[in-house]
Structures are given as C-alpha cells and as structure tokens.
Amino acid sequence: MNRLTSYVGCSALVTGASSGIGRALSLRLAREGARLGLVARRTDALEALAAEIRQTGGEAFVLPCDVSDREQVEGCSARALELLGGVDLLVNNAGYGHHRSFLDWDLADMERVMRVNYLGTLYFTKLLLGQMVERGRGWIVFIASVAGKLATPEESAYAASKFAMVGLAEALSLEVEAKGVHVLTVCPGVIRTPFFDDEALRRMPPVARRSMVEPERLVDAILNALARGRRELTYPRSIAAGYLVRALAPGFMRRQLRRFTLDSTKA
Numbered sequence: 001m002n003r004l005t006s007y008v009g010c011s012a013l014v015t016g017a018s019s020g021i022g023r024a025l026s027l028r029l030a031r032e033g034a035r036l037g038l039v040a041r042r043t044d045a046l047e048a049l050a051a052e053i054r055q056t057g058g059e060a061f062v063l064p065c066d067v068s069d070r071e072q073v074e075g076c077s078a079r080a081l082e083l084l085g086g087v088d089l090l091v092n093n094a095g096y097g098h099h100r101s102f103l104d105w106d107l108a109d110m111e112r113v114m115r116v117n118y119l120g121t122l123y124f125t126k127l128l129l130g131q132m133v134e135r136g137r138g139w140i141v142f143i144a145s146v147a148g149k150l151a152t153p154e155e156s157a158y159a160a161s162k163f164a165m166v167g168l169a170e171a172l173s174l175e176v177e178a179k180g181v182h183v184l185t186v187c188p189g190v191i192r193t194p195f196f197d198d199e200a201l202r203r204m205p206p207v208a209r210r211s212m213v214e215p216e217r218l219v220d221a222i223l224n225a226l227a228r229g230r231r232e233l234t235y236p237r238s239i240a241a242g243y244l245v246r247a248l249a250p251g252f253m254r255r256q257l258r259r260f261t262l263d264s265t266k267a
C-alpha cells in the first residue's frame with residue numbers, strides 16, 4: 001500500500017479536467033501543490049482552468065485530447081511526460097453517459113461510450129504505468145461509478161463501460177501494488193455536475209436527486225482515500241451497503257432497483 005499524503009512536487013494528469021469532477025479535482029490538487037496536466041477536448045475550458053490555477057501560483061499545462069482516439073492519447077501522454085518530467089498521479093476521469101433504454105440506444109453511441117469511458121482509461125494507463133513502475137512510485141485513480149458495481153435500468157452501455165473500468169482497476173491493483181503503484185477505484189453516486197443535463201435531471205428518481213452532492217465533497221473523499229491507501233471508494237459511502245444487499249439478497253435488490261428507477265421515472 002502506497003499512501004499519498006503530500007502533493008508538493010507531485011505531477012498529476014487529470015483526464016476530463018474541463019468540467020465537473022475533473023475540474024474540481026484539478027483545482028484542489030493544484031492548491032495542494034501538484035503540477036497539473038489537464039486533458040479534455042475543449043481547449044478553451046482547459047485554458048480558463050489553467051489560468052485560474054496559475055493565478056494562484058500553481059502550474060498547469062493544457063493537453064487537448066479526445067481520449068477515445070489511441071493516437072491522440074499517445075501524443076498527449078508523450079507531451080505530458082515531456083512537460084511534467086514524469087507522471088506520479090494519473091486520474092482516469094473523462095467519461096459520459098445517458099439514461100436510455102437498450103432498445104432505443106443508438107449502437108454507434110453505445111460503442112462510443114465504451115471507447116471514451118473504458119478504452120480512454122486503458123490507453124492512458126497502458127502508456128503511463130511503465131514509467132511509474134520504473135520509478136517504483138505512482139498512483140492511478142479510476143473514476144468509475146456506482147453503475148460499475150450495481151447495474152440499473154436504462155444504463156446498459158454506461159454500466160458496461162464502468163463495470164469494465166472496475167474490473168481493469170481491480171486486476172491491475174493486484175498486479176502492480178508490489179511494484180509501488182497504488183490503484184484507487186472511485187465509485188461516485190450522484191454528483192452535481194454538467195453530466196446531468198435538464199432532461200436527465202427531470203428523469204432522475206427523486207431519491208437520487210435528493211442524494212446529489214457537490215463535486216468538492218467527492219474530491220475531499222478522494223484525497224482522504226489516497227492518504228489512507230484505500231483501494232476502493234464509494235461516495236456517499238452509504239451506497240456501498242447496496243453491494244452487500246445485492247450479494248446476499250439479489251432478488252430483493254432487483255425489486256428495489258426497479259422500484260426506485262424505472263417506476264419513479266414513469267411517475
């Protein structure tokens with residue numbers, strides 16, 4: 001187990017830094033003293049974030065990249081290593097999803113969800129892990145989802161991509177921890193970010209809407225988990241009780257998930 005307790009002198013690459021969780025995490029890491037590589041497609045949003053970080057004395061580099069494009073990720077990783085002189089902390093956060101029935105979900109978009117959420121994560125991890133192992137030191141954070149542990153209706157393609165991330169992270173953790181690389185899987189519940197557009201907010205079950213938390217609270221929990229050397233974080237933590245219920249009483253869990261998701265969206 002490798003605890004991350006100080007970010008001074010630490011170089012961090014955050015994917016999906018232009019918005020929501022990635023943006024909040026980048027700002028916090030910079031405040032803690034980390035040097036940042038900011039990855040996303042929207043250069044203007046990344047430039048604005050980098051300017052905000054520099055204004056407060058931090059260091060940040062803008063690295064525009066579509067994470068689903070392997071060649072772009074190769075170029076982006078090489079540039080990050082050049083600018084930062086190595087990456088100590090990789091945060092695989094870029095991603096998106098929809099609430100859509102399997103029958104209505106366009107196949108091309110289902111493929112794209114997998115390419116962005118899973119393959120983007122795979123590419124960055126594959127390209128940056130080696131230099132961590134060489135130095136015997138590194139941290140990789142996978143921002144998966146509760147949907148990567150508990151599948152709910154109308155999330156099929158999204159849940160599949162997040163289950164894939166969780167599987168990759170767990171296997172990798174077992175392989176590389178003894179080499180000095182710590183893997184943290186993060187499964188957020190419902191976080192208030194632009195991930196949810198107006199339509200998604202309207203369709204969201206009231207119980208989920210009520211449990212929505214600010215990204216800064218999730219960021220606090222992530223830094224805390226890294227400081228303690230935890231391997232998995234579900235936030236808010238109470239949701240993790242659902243994993244146990246699913247394992248012990250799958251039929252009951254199934255009825256609850258249907259009741260709180262499908263039924264409430266029709267109400």
Ligand SMILES: NC(=O)c1ccc[n+]([C@@H]2O[C@H](COP(=O)([O-])OP(=O)(O)OC[C@H]3O[C@@H](n4cnc5c(N)ncnc54)[C@H](OP(=O)(O)O)[C@@H]3O)[C@@H](O)[C@H]2O)c1
Binds near residue numbers: 017095143190
């Ligand atoms: N919000 C939640 O409740 C919640 C819950 C569980 C898990 N998550 C996960 O948390 C992560 C961040 O989501 P968020 O809530 O912060 O949503 P968000 O505000 O919509 O941010 C998504 C980020 O991903 C980037 N991104 C999307 N597609 C990309 C691509 N092809 N290449 C590069 N970057 C891409 C976006 O940047 P550009 O558009 O500039 O490319 C943006 O910075 C996602 O993986 C999401 O699945 C969120």
